[in-house]
Amino acid sequence: MSAGGSDNHHPLHERLPEPPRHSLDEPTTPRVLLILSSVVEKLVARNDKLMVELKSGSSVENHLRKSLDTFHGVRTPGISISKYLERIYKYTNCSPSCFVVGYMYIDRLVHRYPDFLVVSLNVHRLLVTCIMVASKMLDDEHYNNAFFARVGGVTNAELNRLEVELLFMLDFGLNVSSGNFECYCQHLEKQVMIFDDGLITNGVERLTITNSIDDITELSVENDVQSSSPSEI
Numbered sequence: 001m002s003a004g005g006s007d008n009h010h011p012l013h014e015r016l017p018e019p020p021r022h023s024l025d026e027p028t029t030p031r032v033l034l035i036l037s038s039v040v041e042k043l044v045a046r047n048d049k050l051m052v053e054l055k056s057g058s059s060v061e062n063h064l065r066k067s068l069d070t071f072h073g074v075r076t077p078g079i080s081i082s083k084y085l086e087r088i089y090k091y092t093n094c095s096p097s098c099f100v101v102g103y104m105y106i107d108r109l110v111h112r113y114p115d116f117l118v119v120s121l122n123v124h125r126l127l128v129t130c131i132m133v134a135s136k137m138l139d140d141e142h143y144n145n146a147f148f149a150r151v152g153g154v155t156n157a158e159l160n161r162l163e164v165e166l167l168f169m170l171d172f173g174l175n176v177s178s179g180n181f182e183c184y185c186q187h188l189e190k191q192v193m194i195f196d197d198g199l200i201t202n203g204v205e206r207l208t209i210t211n212s213i214d215d216i217t218e219l220s221v222e223n224d225v226q227s228s229s230p231s232e233i
Contacts, residue, residue: 041082100184103130
């Protein structure tokens, strides 16, 4: 897999099943995005609080930050995690499975690097990088790195660098078995219990898919409104 990305398909040894949707007949945002955003938001909130508590012990904080620097931004982006995932889904048309596998890659990082904390300064870069790599592994057709960078609010050069860093941190262990995938889907399904019924059952209008990079609303991380030029996160 090249850092620059390509539109070639990189299939897994096994075709993964699609995670459950709310209804095939209803124009809703895939339920998995709602669940994932809640799970990741809670993780980030917990880790942000932990980082604040560790500020008094600079040596401990510096130790934790060593593995985070690559994905760290200079400030917390102004777009929420849920809106960010919806944005990626809207413009890239990634299959819902890509979001689950992207989450699995983040989980693998956390297990491989116990000091790795997913916090508000790195979660957006982690998400767009992991989902992009997952789309290359899973989807028959996918956009290249330049397009994902435009959608994710980072430069193409930075996303290329983040992709290479992710691949080496995972030791190029990108394959996901059907059994492992299903276990993660079941884990995420259990998270439904913590949602209000309205969040899952009320229809959310499906975001229109665009095939033109010129149609993408620029991502502003300062105030989450349209800007005249690409913004970095």
